[in-house]
Amino acid sequence: MATMTAMAERHTGPATTAIPTEQRAENVGQRAARYVWAGVRIALGWTFLWAFLDKTFGLGHETESKSAWINGGSPTEGFLNFGAAGPFKGFYNSIAGSGWADWLFMIGLAAIAVALLLGIGLRVAAVAGGLLFVMMWSVVLPPENNIFMDDHLINAAVLAGLALTAAGDTAGLGRVWARLPIVRRLPWLR
Structure with a gap:
């Protein structure tokens, strides 16, 4: 048997092993997951952009x-x-309509939208967006359709997932962003 392997190697090169089907499927699954996360990132970015606009x-x-900010x-x-x-x-009644609250809210919406749509600064966007979602959740307690859970908390978790999976690298500028000198020095900007 060893002689047959040696003879085969002389004619075809070293023996190679085939990649198991499970491993190939996992690679396809990982690629699909990257694109799913990128799609979710872009969709969530659009929701922030639409709210801002x-x-x-x-x-x-x-x-x-007539009620527009402009x-x-x-x-x-x-x-x-x-x-x-x-x-x-x-608390929320006391800050309603305050200039500083309006500006912080609108800057937050715009910045989070840009970060998600471009796939840059996802760690910062996840923290800021998560905080915004948790605050919006806490405005109406208990939530209308559940004793504590609603879409705001789920979206906050999704933002964390986007940052943890580097979802900006797929269909976004995340890799380019990560190579910037300031982002290399301050990795929390990634």
Whole structure:
């Protein structure tokens, strides 16, 4: 048997082993997972961008033109004044419509949207977006359809998953971003 292997190697080169089917399927699965995470990243980025655009320009979906931020409306006043319920109602009512709250909210929406859509700075975007989602969750407690769980908490977890899987590297600029000198020096910017 050893002689046959040696003879085969002389004619065809060293014996190679085939990649097991399970391992090949796992590689295909990993590639598919990267694209699923990239799709989720882009979809979530769009939700942040849409919220920013609608509140800024009053595109008529959730925000009427007369209530748009560029027309003097407040992106935080309505929801925090009239939608707040539960143990934090007083806190949210007190900051509703404040200039600093409006600016922080809108800058947050825009920055998180850009980071997710481009696939850059996902760690920072995950922390900022997660904090924003948890705050939005805490405005209305208990949530309408469950005793504690709702889409805000799930989306906060999804943001963490996006950052942990480097979802910006697929269909995004994550790899390019990671090579920037400042990002190399400060890896938390990745």
